[in-house]
Amino acid sequence: MNRTVIVVLLLVVAAVSSVAATLVVNSRDSSKPALTEEQRAARENFFGANKELPPIKDGQEMRPRW
Secondary structure, X not given: OOHHHHHHXXXXXXXXXXHHHHHHHHOOOOOOOOOOHHHHHHHHHHHOXXXXXXXXXXXXXXXXXX
């Protein structure tokens, strides 16, 4: 086969796969929330709410001591 034909064929395959990936991503139902209220509460309970970290005390190390 000619090199030009192979390049054009690869470009067509890339374009088709890009369109297919876009359709799959856009077909997901985005109307429902990412987390339910129960899941959000459990996450905040486990990881903590979005609040400031406490200040570092004098002499306290910044890195964990493994």
